[in-house]
Amino acid sequence: MMSPELVLLMFVCLQSARFCRAAPDVQTLNLKVEYGESAILPCNGSAYLGEEGSIHWETSMGEEVAHLQIGEHIGGESSKVQVELPSEEQLRRGDWSLLLRHTMLRDSGTYQCIWEGQRQGIVSTVWLSVTEPPTERQLTSYEGETVMLNCFLLISRSQTLSSLQTWWTRNGETVLSTEPEADLPLDSLYRFKVPFGTLEEFHLSISPTLLYDNGEYRCWYRTGDFESPRPGLPDRIRLTVLEKVSTATAAVTDDWLSSSNSPTVFLNKEWTESTTSSPDVIPVFLEDSTQPPKGGSWMLLSHA
Numbered sequence: 001m002m003s004p005e006l007v008l009l010m011f012v013c014l015q016s017a018r019f020c021r022a023a024p025d026v027q028t029l030n031l032k033v034e035y036g037e038s039a040i041l042p043c044n045g046s047a048y049l050g051e052e053g054s055i056h057w058e059t060s061m062g063e064e065v066a067h068l069q070i071g072e073h074i075g076g077e078s079s080k081v082q083v084e085l086p087s088e089e090q091l092r093r094g095d096w097s098l099l100l101r102h103t104m105l106r107d108s109g110t111y112q113c114i115w116e117g118q119r120q121g122i123v124s125t126v127w128l129s130v131t132e133p134p135t136e137r138q139l140t141s142y143e144g145e146t147v148m149l150n151c152f153l154l155i156s157r158s159q160t161l162s163s164l165q166t167w168w169t170r171n172g173e174t175v176l177s178t179e180p181e182a183d184l185p186l187d188s189l190y191r192f193k194v195p196f197g198t199l200e201e202f203h204l205s206i207s208p209t210l211l212y213d214n215g216e217y218r219c220w221y222r223t224g225d226f227e228s229p230r231p232g233l234p235d236r237i238r239l240t241v242l243e244k245v246s247t248a249t250a251a252v253t254d255d256w257l258s259s260s261n262s263p264t265v266f267l268n269k270e271w272t273e274s275t276t277s278s279p280d281v282i283p284v285f286l287e288d289s290t291q292p293p294k295g296g297s298w299m300l301l302s303h304a
């Protein structure tokens, strides 16, 4: 006949093995965060309080994220800029959690907090999943405005970044590139920019937009000359640039923008967009050398 106490203990053991095992359990956590948010990777080392040793935080690929030291000397260091280590006070309490700031898609994966001392063992395992940022596949702008085409690159941790190449195409034609020798439409150098962002952000800012910016944009990347190009996220964006509402002066400006200001692009590339001005303005423009310079595009032409 079992005592009520023993029955109760067995019941507790079945419900939660934690209370009935000599070795500390591995803490596990499934963690989901939005792109750009912070994430706490928890590791409770209270079972090792009073012992001396070190803690390795590493990914399932064996990459060390942080290294903490417990004992007479207490402290730590991390291999990543956006990792914040626990304070000395936290370390003393056995809180070995890491704070991952500004998570990126490539931070998704498995992290393990491993204790190395007299005893050895995995203290906690965290499956981190960073959800994809929202993206837009359709954008509309009035000419003259600024638009931002957001694109994210999914570069895995195993890929080397030293030879990362990125570029944007419009209707299949390169309009912006990180390669210095890329052959680009001249005016895109002045109106198309990539704002500073994280490693995974390759957004395209167009300012001001012109009618012939209409088209399908795609951002691309590859991590080596022999790799085939991969599209980013989203894999394509449709940009529609609308004509400004016509007033008397706006009409003059529009006319100027869509004809004499555009040959810098048409000179370099065959143009397929039929809704904007036609290429036959080029000879007229070029031959009329008596025409006074009108803004930036004339300067460009004389250099070309």
Ligand SMILES: *[C@@H]1O[C@H](CO)[C@@H](O)[C@H](O)[C@H]1NC(C)=O
Binding pocket: 044, 045, 046, 095
């Ligand atoms: C760690 O675990 C112990 C025992 O389960 C608990 O008392 C303590 O509050 C935990 N510490 C943290 C920081 O969660």
